[in-house]
Amino acid sequence: MTFRLPRTPGHLFSGLYSSSGLSRLPGLLMGLLIGLAPALTTHAGAAVDSYPNKPIQLVIPNVAGGAVDVSARALLPRMSALLGQPIVPENRPGAGGHLGNAIAARSSPTGYTILACSGSVLLSGVYRNLTYNPIADFTPIGMFATGAFLLVVPASSRFHTVADLVAFAKANPGKLNYASTGTGNSSHIAGEMLNMMAGVSTTHVPYKGSAPALTDVIAGQVDFLFDNKASSLPQVRAGKLRALAVTSVERMPELPSVPTVGETLHGYQMEGWIGLFAPAGTEPAIVGKLSDSLRRSLTDPAVAAKVAELVGDARYMSPTALARFMREDQARLQKVVKAANISVQ
Numbered sequence: 001m002t003f004r005l006p007r008t009p010g011h012l013f014s015g016l017y018s019s020s021g022l023s024r025l026p027g028l029l030m031g032l033l034i035g036l037a038p039a040l041t042t043h044a045g046a047a048v049d050s051y052p053n054k055p056i057q058l059v060i061p062n063v064a065g066g067a068v069d070v071s072a073r074a075l076l077p078r079m080s081a082l083l084g085q086p087i088v089p090e091n092r093p094g095a096g097g098h099l100g101n102a103i104a105a106r107s108s109p110t111g112y113t114i115l116a117c118s119g120s121v122l123l124s125g126v127y128r129n130l131t132y133n134p135i136a137d138f139t140p141i142g143m144f145a146t147g148a149f150l151l152v153v154p155a156s157s158r159f160h161t162v163a164d165l166v167a168f169a170k171a172n173p174g175k176l177n178y179a180s181t182g183t184g185n186s187s188h189i190a191g192e193m194l195n196m197m198a199g200v201s202t203t204h205v206p207y208k209g210s211a212p213a214l215t216d217v218i219a220g221q222v223d224f225l226f227d228n229k230a231s232s233l234p235q236v237r238a239g240k241l242r243a244l245a246v247t248s249v250e251r252m253p254e255l256p257s258v259p260t261v262g263e264t265l266h267g268y269q270m271e272g273w274i275g276l277f278a279p280a281g282t283e284p285a286i287v288g289k290l291s292d293s294l295r296r297s298l299t300d301p302a303v304a305a306k307v308a309e310l311v312g313d314a315r316y317m318s319p320t321a322l323a324r325f326m327r328e329d330q331a332r333l334q335k336v337v338k339a340a341n342i343s344v345q
Contacts, residue, residue: 048285052085057113061100061121063093063209066181067228067311068274071145072116074306078297083289087114093208096182096344097121098130105132109281111290114141118186119273123330126184126342135330140322141276142291144298147312148248148271149190149226150233151261152241154217157224162245162264165224169200177203179213179222183344186272187213189333190226190247192340197265217241228272229254230310247271248312273329274311275322291319 058076062068069091076087092100097117107113115138122134151162159165169176180188183206195202205222207213210231217225218240225232226247233254235241245261246252247270261268276294278287295316297303304314317325336342 048283051111051286051289052083054112055085056083056087056111058087058089059100059104059107059113059115060089060091061093061097061104061115061117062091063211064091065231066210067145067147067230067272068116068118070230071274071307071311072276074310075144075294075297075303078300078303079293082293082296089116096126096184096206101134102130102132104277105137105279107279109139109279109283111278111282111286113279114290115277116274117277119275119326119329120184120186120189120333121182122277123326124184124189124333124337124342125330126188126337126344128343135326137280138277139280139282139287140319140326141278141287142294142319143273143275143315143317143322143325144294145274145307145311145313146271146315147229147273148246148252149187149228150236150243150252150255150258151190151194151224151226151245151247152217152232152236152243153224154220155240155242156220157242159224159244160242162259162261165244166198166200166264169198169202173201174203176200176223177205179205179207179217179225181210181213181227182206182208184337184342186270187226187228188342189336190270192342193268193270193336194226194261194265196336196339197268214241226270229312252312271312273315275317287319 058072060069060072073089076089080086092103098121101115101117101121104113104115153159178191180191182188188204188206191204210227213225214227214231214235216222218235232241236243243255243258245259246255247261249260249262249269251258251260276290278290298314298316307314
């Protein structure tokens with residue numbers, strides 16, 4: 001039997017529709033695809049070679065003034081200069097950071113939308129029913145900062161040491177409350193880690209960022225807060241807050257007289273980190289260009305000093321190393337999340 005269809009111009013497909021021609025169809029199509037492959041590869045290679053040829057959007061899933069926001073913005077002038085195109089920051093806060101993350105995850109993987117995010121938001125597993133996969137939907141560009149938190153109380157607080165706070169909490173279960181900069185982030189997990197390791201019960205009060213949380217702690221509406229250095233250290237220096245401890249293994253150089261939490265609760269350690277990410281599927285060569293500009297920016301002493309001043313330490317980690325580190329950090333964070341039964345639907 002012969003299938004007769006209109007003949008194409010130039011009879012390009014003459015004979016394909018006979019019974020014998022149908023048998024040759026897969027091979028002919030494969031031949032066409034193989035013939036097209038060099039052109040497609042050349043086009044993709046040209047797009048990578050010319051990247052970037054327009055501004056890059058940086059999604060920041062947090063309010064202005066927080067650690068992620070200020071540290072990411074400190075990088076942008078140098079990274080933009082190295083890439084030859086401006087990187088334009090856009091704050092998209094909401095849902096503990098997951099609103100902005102989802103926007104970035106759904107973006108086209110062309111390298112023109114990237115994300116600055118703290119590790120705890122991606123890895124804690126607190127939020128359920130997300131519209132994106134925090135691990136699978138992103139490709140790491142690189143880590144650029146790590147930092148300890150300050151355990152702060154109002155300047156008028158009765159507490160002068162971690163031991164004071166723990167003793168009161170043990171004698172008065174549920175009476176103390178602590179602020180966080182969002183459910184499921186590092187400041188929240190730091191508070192739950194204190195509860196677990198000290199054997200106390202204090203009440204979590206989430207806020208939408210550092211600024212509103214600090215306002216209520218300074219006013220005495222909330223008893224204590226684990227907060228990043230960028231926003232809390234100026235308030236400590238201004239005498240509006242008292243720093244009881246830092247969450248790193250060693251004391252913070254800026255506050256040498258302030259002990260670590262671990263000096264009272266042996267083994268306590270909580271340090272956050274911040275990285276840049278691209279949507280999954282972004283060309284490795286584009287990720288490499290972005291990561292190289294990040295690395296080179298952090299070798300600039302002025303940039304590194306600014307990031308360190310704002311967050312804690314300027315620290316570059318490559319995409320491959322960060323992917324491995326994320327798997328390890330996820331396991332550590334989720335131990336606390338599961339033990340404390342932290343969950344947001």
